Amino acid sequence: MESILMKIEETAALYPSKEAVVSEGLSYTYEDLLLSAKALASHLVSVNESNKPIALYMSKTPREIVAMLAVLYSGVPYVVLDIASPTDRLSVILETLDHPLVVSDQENLVAFQKEKAFDGIIMWTPCQGHIKKKPLGL
Numbered sequence: 001m002e003s004i005l006m007k008i009e010e011t012a013a014l015y016p017s018k019e020a021v022v023s024e025g026l027s028y029t030y031e032d033l034l035l036s037a038k039a040l041a042s043h044l045v046s047v048n049e050s051n052k053p054i055a056l057y058m059s060k061t062p063r064e065i066v067a068m069l070a071v072l073y074s075g076v077p078y079v080v081l082d083i084a085s086p087t088d089r090l091s092v093i094l095e096t097l098d099h100p101l102v103v104s105d106q107e108n109l110v111a112f113q114k115e116k117a118f119d120g121i122i123m124w125t126p127c128q129g130h131i132k133k134k135p136l137g138l
Contacts (some may be wrong), residue, residue, distance in 0.1 A: 009034065
């Protein structure tokens with residue numbers, strides 16, 4: 001049985017410049033999708049030495065798909081957090097996961113600025129190619 005990563009890699013080899021994901025004016029070709037996912041995965045592995053679970057706190061955009069693929073490449077479990085969830089619910093989830101690494105994009109980062117239930121977050125702005133770890137108390 002082939003994994004989703006294997007299928008995407010096969011398709012990327014055949015059609016690298018074909019659009020893989022498109023939404024709200026943001027799109028990724030298969031080649032860009034893989035390059036972005038592998039770059040983020042590499043960074044996640046480097047900052048997640050203890051192999052903590054990863055929580056994705058992002059809008060439903062192509063960037064979230066890239067982040068999901070990156071987590072699959074990194075090999076750690078992950079959960080997708082609903083950005084519409086109340087803060088109390090998010091805190092319970094994060095505590096249950098023993099304070100996972102949280103991956104967020106710029107537009108959702110503000111929601112975590114007041115949250116103290118995690119060790120840190122990875123702010124990912126893939127359009128600019130920036131990936132950096134943000135400490136608590138931003």
